[in-house]
Amino acid sequence: MKVTVKYFGLVAEAAEKSEEVMEFDGTLTASELKAKCLNGLSITDKESIQIAVNQNLDDKTTLKDGDEVALLPPFAGG
Amino acid sequence: MHKKKPKKVFVQGAIPPEKIAHSVANHQSKTSIGAHSIFLGQVRADEVDGKTVTAIDYTAYEEMAEKVFHDIREAAFSKFDITCAHIYHSLGKVKVGELCLFVFTSSAHRKITIEATNFFVEEIKAKVPVFGKEIFEDETHQWKVNK
Numbered sequence: 609m610k611v612t613v614k615y616f617g618l619v620a621e622a623a624e625k626s627e628e629v630m631e632f633d634g635t636l637t638a639s640e641l642k643a644k645c646l647n648g649l650s651i652t653d654k655e656s657i658q659i660a661v662n663q664n665l666d667d668k669t670t671l672k673d674g675d676e677v678a679l680l681p682p683f684a685g686g
Numbered sequence: 687m688h689k690k691k692p693k694k695v696f697v698q699g700a701i702p703p704e705k706i707a708h709s710v711a712n713h714q715s716k717t718s719i720g721a722h723s724i725f726l727g728q729v730r731a732d733e734v735d736g737k738t739v740t741a742i743d744y745t746a747y748e749e750m751a752e753k754v755f756h757d758i759r760e761a762a763f764s765k766f767d768i769t770c771a772h773i774y775h776s777l778g779k780v781k782v783g784e785l786c787l788f789v790f791t792s793s794a795h796r797k798i799t800i801e802a803t804n805f806f807v808e809e810i811k812a813k814v815p816v817f818g819k820e821i822f823e824d825e826t827h828q829w830k831v832n833k
Contacts, residue, residue, distance in 0.1 A: 616747055617817030618829045660815070663750040678747050678815075684830035685746075685775060685816030686727045686787045686807060 609633070609673045613645055617681040619657060622649040639667040641677055656682050695755045696748065696777045700784035701726075709772060709790055719769050719792045723799035725807050727787030729780050737822040741781045742830060747815040748777075758809045766802040768793045773806060775816065 610631050620626045623645070630641070638659045646654050659667045660678040671677065706724065713719055732739045755773060762771055769792045776786040787810070791802040811832045818830035 614747065616815065617745060617819070660747070660750055663747075663753055678750065680747060680815050681817060681829065682831040683812070683815055684742075684818035684832050685744075685814045686811045686832070 609671070611641070611671050611673070611675045611677050613641070614676065614678040615645075616678065617684075618651065619646070619649070619679045619681050622651050636671050637667070638669050638671060638677060641671060642667065642679060645679060693772075695752065695773050695775050696746065697774050698776075699778050700776060700780045701774050701786065701788050703785065705774070706788060706790075709788075713770070713792055716769060716792070718794060720794045721796040721799045722790065722792045723796070723803040725787070725789040725803050726785050727807075729782045729784055729786055731782040732820065734820075734822075734828060737824065737826070739782060739820045740823050741779050741821045742786065743779045743819040743821060743827075744775075744777050744786065745817050745819075746775075746777060751814050751816060754814045755810070758806060758813065761809070762791075762802055762805055765805065766791075766793070766798050768798060768802045771802065771806065773810070775810070775814075779821075 610629055612627065612629050614627050615623045615625060638661050642659050658665055658680045660680060661669050662676055729742050759771060772790040774788040780786045789803050789806045791799045793799040819827045820830050821827045
């Protein structure tokens with residue numbers, strides 16, 4: 609299964625990339641993928657990172673082939 | 687029936703003050719309007735550990751942000767009896783003193799527009815995936831978090 613992972617703000621900075629395609633076997637939930645992606649990155653407050661799956665905030669869903677997952681640090685608009 | 691089609695919210699760089707005057711002028715032909723309410727967000731020169739912010743570099747998850755802006759508009763139009771609403775948000779670098787957010791609502795009466803503008807601003811700050819890198823004068827930075 610392949611999903612596209614997008615990184616933003618401080619997550620993109622820590623990961624030194626803004627996007628990657630991840631391939632894995634079996635099933636993963638959005639939050640399991642988040643843990644996998646953030647593992648080893650120097651981010652102090654990993655709890656504050658939200659997950660969007662296909663542009664909707666969601667950390668419970670089981671990922672499907674072709675999903676777009678985004679790791680979103682705290683919002684700072686306005 | 688007053689609902690507008692989704693419009694592009696993001697503008698590159700600071701929002702020029704002339705845009706506000708121009709937007710007001712564009713509404714003078716809509717004579718059912720009795721009140722406008724405007725919110726302008728301006729980049730503040732915060733001081734952190736003796737260093738001063740000189741600019742904020744905004745990035746966004748644009749596809750999701752445009753959707754969320756649209757949802758906020760829909761919610762605002764069903765909640766408030768407004769004639770129209772316009773939102774503009776900066777992307778890229780905005781220097782201190784410059785404008786990064788422009789919310790403009792219009793209605794027959796003042797209370798509705800004031801409440802609607804406030805609704806837009808609070809929703810935008812809470813729900814839109816926009817990220818801000820606060821740049822200090824020595825080129826170091828920290829990531830802004832909305833309070």
